[in-house]
Amino acid sequence: MPKQILKMTVNSRAVEVAVAPNKTLSNVLRDELNLTGTKIGCDMGTCGCCTVEVNGKARLGCLTLALECQGAKITTVEGLNQTTMHPLQRAFAECGGSQCGYCTAGFVMKSYCVLHENPNPTREQWKEELAGNLCRCTGFVKIYDAVERAANELREKAPVKPTPVEVK
């Protein structure tokens, strides 16, 4: 299959790669861009290990053809750690949310995207959001601890909108 040129912004860096049309986003990130933090657990959309952010939304790398991402802005787990570790990453490590670590990038990226939309999810909302990610080690308990801690931390850090004062 003839390759086509794919231009994307990955982790704030412009990239240009020649890609065969049958390659998935996971393939290109891992094999062409050496971003191996994104894992392939099933390659059929059932485990969530390859979750990355595409234009602000969580997407499964294995179910996304790379050429669909022409011009897209992509963030992978490596992109969260460019200067300091992201609070989600630190929380996953410190709360025991990562054991074997293979699913971790997927959980971190999914949680990262969840927090764009809702900075303060309830436990029930977290369950729903993370239901597409499979973890065989933790029983999810320490993962909830991690995402809830990180969400709190991010809310505390977030710039506070000035509350309008009522003029009397």
Next chain:
Amino acid sequence: MPIVRTSGLTRNNQQLNRGIPTGGDERAADSKAPTLTQEPPFNIIGQRMPLKDAFKKVTGEGVYTDDMKFPGMLYARILRSTEVHAKIKRIDTSKAEAMPGVRAVVTGKDAPNKFGVLPVSNDETAMAIDKVIYAGEPVAAVAADSEDIAAAAVWAIEVEYEPLQAFLKPKDSLKETTPELQLHDKVDKAFPKSNIHKAVDQEFGEVTTAFKEARSTPNGTFLFDGINHGFTEPHAVLAHWDADERIILYTPQQVPHYTHRALAKVLELPMHRINVVRTMVGGGFGGKSDPFPHEMIACLLAKRTRRPIKLTMDREETFLVNRGRHPSEIKVALAFDADGKLTGMDSDALIDGGSVGSFGVVSTYYNGVLSNGPYYLPAFRYHGKRVYSNRPASGAMRGHGSVNPRYATETLMDMAAVELGLDPCELRMRNFLPENCLTPFHKFRITSNGIREGLQEVMRLSDWKNKWGKMPYGRGIGVGCGFYISGSALPIHWNKLPQSTVHLKIDMDGGITVHSLAAEIGQGSDTVLAQCVAEVLGVNMDRIHVRSQETDLAPIDLGSYSSRVTFMAGNAARDAAEKIRADLAAAASKLTGQPAKYFDFTGEKVVCRSKPSVAVTFMEALHEAQAERGALIASGCYQAPPLGTEFKGSNAGLSPSYSFSAYICELEVDPETGFVQPLKIWAAHDCGRALNPLAVEGQLEGSIHMGLGQALTEQMRYRGGQLLNGNFLDYKIPTPFETPEMEIVIVESIDPEGPFGAKECGEGGLAPIIPAVGNAIYDAVGVRMYEVPMTPDRVLRAIEDKKRLGK
């Protein structure tokens, strides 16, 4: 979270003394004198701390095998059998070999030497030779310039099969058959014309009398589907035959040492010309503890091409490699006297081993002997058979051999309680083994045992007394208990080597390198070793660097299976650190003039015990100790003490220590659909001392989640020997919705021989959840479940049968 501390070995055993030998020369506590570092307060031990490699994992920096790339690397794919049982009439690889970009093709005849994890059943080859014995068995393999070419080339290989009668039901494998239809030339000696891999018969005590005199004799036949480990990282290996004529195999192995041995056999190379490098392991649970055909295949292709070979499997192939829990049919009867004391057990297990031996001899024993706890059992009969069949091989999986029989026993315990009018928890309390005892026949040496405290605590937390038998129809609560080994006391390969050896190296930079071959598989093995060393030397964790990857660098350790790392490798690490500590104490003595034996190691200082103002820093002591000597080096080791007794198979189940668990589960059953929704789990586990409570909780929560999968949804389904659900859509691992809240109770019984008092916590915590679920279903809707998993259709059928038959 409550941490129940039990009283260690000080409590006397009178409350349960029923002739269990506890005194005189039978006394169990013949342990080593406690060392200085066994006693609290601790600096590092008992701290909740992140795993040592966690930051690499959360940032994506951690390297798993499939993440690796070498210059000139080729990609391999395996051609797998489409037939269940067949003769290979012809293999034609010429079309594949002629394809552009194909560099090598290998078949079974290229590596005829047999291997297997157990020396008693070396019955595997790298690829099938002359005959295939399951659908999915490797038949040939290709190395090519790209994965796409390799995949295409695999399909260009022509194989002609002549199908043979398949053995798909374990009962068929019991029958006499012809040599042509035997799956292996070596079968159990007592059944030379069958497909019976291993048969075990044990009888101790007055079993017949026990049943004759019993007041209650609950019994049942329980069926278990096979299940798979379901680790998230598919199998992947990378092999390189380098210019020095050595083979280097990168593999996510739980036991690099066994792979090392098997490679030597298959490749016909001395072990020193092989370097097995464990990469990060994306989940093991027993499923990465056999030496594997794909490891051999990658090495063969590397030898043929002299290029690095990467072989990554897809998810379906990973399921086909299997080695998961045996599909089993277990028939058990228990005998109880009028007081609810267990007086006998009669059990019969038929387990489906699938295509090869794997750990199966051990599994056959474990299915019986691991019923000799956590209850005192004065009469015991067990007939176990493991058969070969034309299915992907069963092997070791978390809780190896103990999980299915545990479900049977715990269900029958519950039935007895109902029959005798006792609370099921009370019935269990009446039967628990005490601490510091030997079991009557197998002489399992129970040292510390906190199960009683554990069960009391989960009863209290769950409000058991106000719930059991008292909730509305559809809602129920159930209990399950269990115990497990802390490392198998006898090695698979008989030799005089220690089971664990740890090397330490400290040079003038003050960094402490720990060399071990205990495999970090996500359970926290590296962290435990680092903690043991840091505690003994009184230093911070950041000084400790664990190198536990390669056989070239690490001393032999039997790896991460049978829940052995904390106990055995932890003790070896402590032993090595204590040698360094003696050197540093001598140096501190030289610097301060105080006697060497009176120094404490704490807060990166070496402090004189009687005069705390007299102290030197760790670095000062280190540099003094290094004078005229260089780096400090120490080797520590662990060897289990002599245990057990002498009869055939008496080694199975022996361990220097045992963990204990008591679980309670509350759930809801929808009587219209049979759907079971667990609501909350209270889980008490006696892990001796929790070296890192964060990791202990993680192990238990993970065990519960995995056990719930087996209890409710997970099953490997076949049609005509073909696996139907080798993917995560159809093989149903519980999602967050099926995973209830869990409350973990860590019971610290402080084991006399474990490192700082620790025992296992990675496997024993799985078994009790399944009967807790089953017993809660009974409490909810009044039906006993004899088939696991307890899927909605099975639960519904049981409810309807009960309505129809009125029983």
